[in-house]
Amino acid sequence: MLFLFIGAAILNVYAATLVILRAAVYRTRLYRPMLWNIMLSALPILLLALAFIALVGLLLVNRLLAFAIVTILGVAWLLMLPNASYLITELNQSHRAEGDPVPLWYDIILVISLAMSGVINTIVNVFVAQLLYSVVMFDDRAVSFFRPRSMIALAVVLLLVGLGMYLGRYLRLNSWDVRHPTALVQKVITHFRERGNALACFGFxxxxxxxxxxxxxxxxxxxxxxxxxxxxxxQ
Structure with a gap:
């Protein structure tokens, strides 16, 4: 299990290094949105770490307070989770311009690294969330990962991740847009009123x-x- 976390960290560092070297070696503009997306991709796991600390530190002191804090952090984590997998959408090579001096082979490995770091970050996040779930619901039994409730929750979370990625890529929405719920809802409604968008969202x-x-x-x-x-x- 430890190697999963180490591998995720190494892959994130590798992807960020490729982004920085792209600008330094080929004397081109540093594509800062990629670095920003890498940081956002790693943020949800930090929220889970805080939730774990709250759960362990407060569970014996005040069970109600522990669950309240974990719930708040859990909602924040769910809102931020699509940022972890959003790096997958960098595969569209949108950062390349006509006459770009960077070789295509370099950008191919760059965007693949970004995409895979997004996938691994998402897997780590969901895995840690399931670990917390097993601690709370089943006293940390590994078999709880395959219980129907756990698998249903997994499916729901992954569908929400896919939906969040769609909203981010095509509506350009961010997790923090929930601070303006009226504008957020209006933008979503306007988008899905256009013919074909609902089906495209479902497929995506x-x-x-x-x-x-x-x-x-x-x-x-x-x-x-x-x-x-x-x-x-x-045993």
Missing amino acids: TLTYALFIGILYLTIVTPIVVGMYELELAR
Whole structure:
């Protein structure tokens, strides 16, 4: 499990390094939005870390306060989570301009690194969230990852991630736009009144949710199986 976190950190640093070297080596403009998106991608896991600290530190002192803080942080985490996977959409190569001096091969590996760091960041976030869920609901049993409630919650979260990515890419909405709910709702309604947008959103959301879900199960299942075998060995 530790290697998953280390790998995610290394991949984020590698992607950020490629962005910086692109400007330094090829004497081109530093594409700051990519660096900003990498930072936003890592932010949700920090919120989960705070939730874990609150859960462990306050659970024995005041159970109600612990759950209240965890709930607030959980909502903030869910709002920020699409930022983790948003890096996938950098694959559109929107940063390249006509006559760009940067070789295409460099930008290909750059955007793939960004996309994969977004995928891994999302997987780490959801995995840690499931760990917290198992601690609260099932006393930290690894088998709880595969319970129906846990799998349904996983599907809902991934669908919300896909929806958040769509809103960010096509409506240019950000997580902090919830501070202006009236303008936010009006913008969303206006968008979906246009013919074809609802269907496009459905296809985008489902496709990306399935993509991340398949990768999530591929990476996380061996880790959970190892945790379960360790539990059995300790009994």
